[in-house]
Amino acid sequence: xxxxxxxxxxxxxxxxxxxxxxxxxxxxxxxxxxxxxxxxxxxxxxxxxxxxxxxxxxxxxxxxxxxxxxxxxxxxxxxxxxxxxxxxxxxxxxxxxxxxxxxxxxxxxxxxxxxxxxxxxxxxxxxxxxxxxxxxxxxxxxxxxxxxxxxxxxxxxxxxxxxxxxxxxxxxxxxxxxxxxxxxxxxxxxxxxxxxxxxxxxxxxxxxxxxxxxxxxxxxxxxxxxxxxxxxxxxxxxxxxxxxxxxxxxxxxxxxxxxxxxxxxxxx
Ligand code: BEZ
Numbered sequence: 001x002x003x004x005x006x007x008x009x010x011x012x013x014x015x016x017x018x019x020x021x022x023x024x025x026x027x028x029x030x031x032x033x034x035x036x037x038x039x040x041x042x043x044x045x046x047x048x049x050x051x052x053x054x055x056x057x058x059x060x061x062x063x064x065x066x067x068x069x070x071x072x073x074x075x076x077x078x079x080x081x082x083x084x085x086x087x088x089x090x091x092x093x094x095x096x097x098x099x100x101x102x103x104x105x106x107x108x109x110x111x112x113x114x115x116x117x118x119x120x121x122x123x124x125x126x127x128x129x130x131x132x133x134x135x136x137x138x139x140x141x142x143x144x145x146x147x148x149x150x151x152x153x154x155x156x157x158x159x160x161x162x163x164x165x166x167x168x169x170x171x172x173x174x175x176x177x178x179x180x181x182x183x184x185x186x187x188x189x190x191x192x193x194x195x196x197x198x199x200x201x202x203x204x205x206x207x208x209x210x211x212x213x214x215x216x217x218x219x220x221x222x223x224x225x226x227x228x229x230x231x232x233x234x235x236x237x238x239x240x241x242x243x244x245x246x247x248x249x250x251x252x253x254x255x256x257x258x259x260x261x262x263x264x265x266x267x268x
Pocket of ligand 1: 046
């Protein structure tokens with residue numbers, strides 16, 4: 001069956017884009033990545049979405065996330081469309097956006113990645129692309145997918161919110177509750193998390209690498225934790241209310257250093 005499931009590795013496809021030919025894995029490098037698809041160039045909803053993505057590009061960049069769009073038209077069409085998108089954003093109508101757009105004129109990638117919307121068709125009766133959001137981690141595995149029909153525009157605030165949750169839960173063995181949001185979005189980025197975790201004293205096991213927590217070892221379990229919940233078999237995942245997940249930011253505007261002891265339960 002075409003499509004991608006959580007944990008699947010991103011296919012290492014080659015494609016022409018508005019920023020030249022790419023190989024997807026090289027494009028992603030060590031970053032997080034979001035591949036998002038669009039039904040068609042020059043359509044109104046798509047233009048608003050790409051305009052919003054362009055305005056939010058610095059926010060994604062802060063989180064070490066590379067954006068790449070896909071639409072089933074040619075590079076030339078995409079470049080002309082970029083002018084509309086920039087104009088929609090009140091910018092000079094140039095051909096440059098802060099991320100590339102993949103040209104998938106023959107729908108090869110759209111079919112392979114399960115992106116087609118059977119309810120929306122072009123004048124030849126061919127299905128258009130749905131609005132898919134794939135979020136890949138630095139290990140190139142699919143961490144999240146959201147699938148909207150062509151007729152429903154996405155909420156890019158929600159996409160930023162899920163990136164924050166994915167990055168937090170990649171570094172720490174926690175789950176984020178309903179409607180959870182980073183309290184001060186500007187202050188918490190993937191790099192901040194790495195910095196915050198590096199603060200951990202060496203006696204408690206030092207900083208974890210990405211994926212270490214997900215593999216089962218909490219930070220503290222690498223060192224000297226006497227967490228009663230764990231010894232009572234509290235399970236592999238700890239659910240914390242948002243205020244415990246996010247300690248108050250320090251006076252310098254940096255995230256507060258993690259408490260000593262078990263980072264899952266905060267028991268020392
Ligand atoms: C749009 O982007 O406006 C759109 C595209 C396909 C179907 C409906 C709306």
